Amino acid sequence: MFARFLFVLAAPLLLTGCLISPGKFASTLDLNDDGTFAFTYEGEIFFLGLSQLAQMGNAAEQFEAEECYDEDTFEQRECTADEIAAQRAEWDAGAEERAAKARKDAEEMAAMMGGIDPSDPEATEKLRKLLLRHRGWNRVEIKGNGVYDVSYAVSGQLGHDFMFPTIEGFPATKPFVQIVLRDENTVRVNAPGFAADDGSNPMGAMMGGMAGLGGLAAMANEDADKLPDLPVMAGTFTIRTTGEILANNTDEGASSTGDTRVLSWDVDAGTSSAPTALVRFN
Structure with a gap:
């Protein structure tokens, strides 16, 4: 019952912009007056579609x-044998x-994952190789349960x-x-992924940037140890x-x-903004 409850709540996240989220990280952005920039991200990235949470859909079936x-x-x-048999007959029907819905969901998820089928045993390694083909991804290591250290x-x-x-x-x-x-030599820097909820995603508010998943166990009145370990966002973002x-x-x-002027933010699962x-150059 717990797996079914949790997967029903989490399933909308699998097909929305909440597919990827930060874990523990440090990120920097240098913006120079000559129009050059340098950006770094060191730490964890979590792909929800490759996690045990997504795989709970199989248990739910x-x-x-x-x-x-x-x-x-x-x-x-306690249910009687006849009641259980009737429920089973309805289930089998x-x-x-x-099965048709499962195939459709798998196709939709593969489309969200660059053509990688999350049910493929090699999916985690295929995504690692895909990331390494991109410029800038200098290291991609598999930590497990949808988490990569990059x-x-x-x-x-x-x-x-x-x-x-x-x-x-x-x-x-x-x-x-x-x-x-922007015009007039001005740039706007936004970091919506470094907040649990930026106000644009109601599901993000409910899930608390993944950190709120522990609360779902309590809502389900079930043992929390049935909940898969998921990374919690915690890091720093610095602009120089x-x-x-x-x-x-x-x-x-x-x-x-x-x-050089320096701005720094400490962000975690409770960060709401x-x-x-906004920076202007000469």
Whole structure:
């Protein structure tokens, strides 16, 4: 019953922008007055579609007798053999429909994972190789349960908008970090992926950026040890710039090191406001 309950709540996340989330990490962004930039991300990235949570769908498709209750007292009681047999017969009658839905769900998930079928035993390794084919992904190590430890670094001339992560074949997802070029030599930096809920995703608020999954066990009135271990977001995001900081939402504001101004955010599963800054260059 627990697996079915949890998978029903989590299933919408598998086909939305919550497919990828940070774990423990450190990320930096350098914005220079000459229009160059450098971005790094060191740490964990969690792919929900490759986790045990997603695989709970298979457990949810196994027959489990529903609870039975006394008609007079409404108290839970042990089901009779006839009641269990009737439930099983109803379950068997829906086998074809469930199989068709499972095939459709698998095709949709593969489309969300760049053509990689999460049920493939080699899916985790295939995704690792896919990431390493991209520029900037210098290290990708498998930690298990959908978690990878990565080292990502890119630099260059900031002549266009930038978003991380961007993965070939994956649909656009809520970015960890986004740089948007504006007129008048101004750039907006947003980091919606470094917040548990940016207000745009009601499911994100309920799930608490994955950290709230432990609460689902309590909601289900089941043992918490049945819940798979999932990474919890915890990290730092730092912007270093020689430009003029017009706006930011740090707690302490900018510090200075020579001509460089520094903004820093500590983020975790309780962070409600995504880091953001507006920077102008000469």
